Amino acid sequence: MYVVKTVKEAKEITRKWKSEGMTVGLVPTMGYLHDGHLSLIKRSVADNDKTCVSVFVNPIQFGKNEDFGSYPRDMEHDSALCEQSGADLVFCPSAEEMYPEGFCSHIEISGPAEGLCGARRPGHFNGVCTVVMKLFNIMAPTHAYFGQKDAQQLAVIRRMVKDFNLDVEVCGMPIIREADGLAMSSRNTYLSAGERKAALCLSHALKEVKAQFESGERDAAKLKQSAQAVIAGEPLARIDYIEIVDIISMKPIDRLAAPALCALAVYIGRTRLIDNIALEVLK
Numbered sequence: 001m002y003v004v005k006t007v008k009e010a011k012e013i014t015r016k017w018k019s020e021g022m023t024v025g026l027v028p029t030m031g032y033l034h035d036g037h038l039s040l041i042k043r044s045v046a047d048n049d050k051t052c053v054s055v056f057v058n059p060i061q062f063g064k065n066e067d068f069g070s071y072p073r074d075m076e077h078d079s080a081l082c083e084q085s086g087a088d089l090v091f092c093p094s095a096e097e098m099y100p101e102g103f104c105s106h107i108e109i110s111g112p113a114e115g116l117c118g119a120r121r122p123g124h125f126n127g128v129c130t131v132v133m134k135l136f137n138i139m140a141p142t143h144a145y146f147g148q149k150d151a152q153q154l155a156v157i158r159r160m161v162k163d164f165n166l167d168v169e170v171c172g173m174p175i176i177r178e179a180d181g182l183a184m185s186s187r188n189t190y191l192s193a194g195e196r197k198a199a200l201c202l203s204h205a206l207k208e209v210k211a212q213f214e215s216g217e218r219d220a221a222k223l224k225q226s227a228q229a230v231i232a233g234e235p236l237a238r239i240d241y242i243e244i245v246d247i248i249s250m251k252p253i254d255r256l257a258a259p260a261l262c263a264l265a266v267y268i269g270r271t272r273l274i275d276n277i278a279l280e281v282l283k
Helices: 007-019 035-047 075-085 116-120 124-139 148-163 186-190 193-198 200-214 220-232
Strands: 002-004 024-029 050-055 089-091 143-147 169-173 237-246 260-268 271-279
Touching: 002 007, 007 024, 007 050, 007 089, 007 124, 024 035, 024 124, 035 050, 035 075, 035 143, 035 169, 050 075, 050 124, 075 089, 089 124, 116 124, 116 148, 116 237, 116 260, 124 148, 143 148, 148 169, 148 260, 148 271, 186 271, 193 200, 200 220, 200 260, 200 271, 220 237, 220 260
Parallel strands: 002 089, 024 050, 024 143, 050 089, 143 169
Antiparallel strands: 237 260, 260 271
């Protein structure tokens, strides 16, 4: 497995593979890998001739008071997991390599980026799209893999790929959860034992929404109220948002008549966690 730190090396290796007719999968990550990330890598290995993993904590998608400096990092551990999962290349550039002196370009996206986390984290998805566009240009992947836990990010990347006619297939992969239902996230490491237990209110709330939906409830306000009631019962939880949105546009809806998403963001202590569940309307 190659471990490279420069754009030049990454381009040379991936372009050679492409010139030989190989398909290339890309799994963009910010590192501190867990089983959710590994599920993406393993799927890419199954789908493609070669698999690349990027490990890069992207500074331009963090706001001023967010956790860029404290975001967990363990490159040695990440490299070992990538190799065990079958990756062929790990690209781990520095911030200076990705954004050299004089860098002044970025992607600006609206549409699916405007609500939910986009409304709470101004500029976040511009930073995400800018780094992903760079990674697509550097690695020239055939397929790119993203987790459904970051459902808004997935919708935003799909919109960008469509709008810019990019020659890459974006593959959304299921949320991987702990045995008790907590969605896997690198930020779970911030939680104390008590907070870790309290964080289960997110998945419990989504299960309640799903149960009511499957019982026939289609009023978005009532579904949101059911989630709010579950989370309100947890003293360590503070709701950032609970929304029912169209699964493609990420726009809020009042009544479910097409595939939708219940998405929520909740602070457990000082840690902000997100989760979601799809609500498929069968016609």
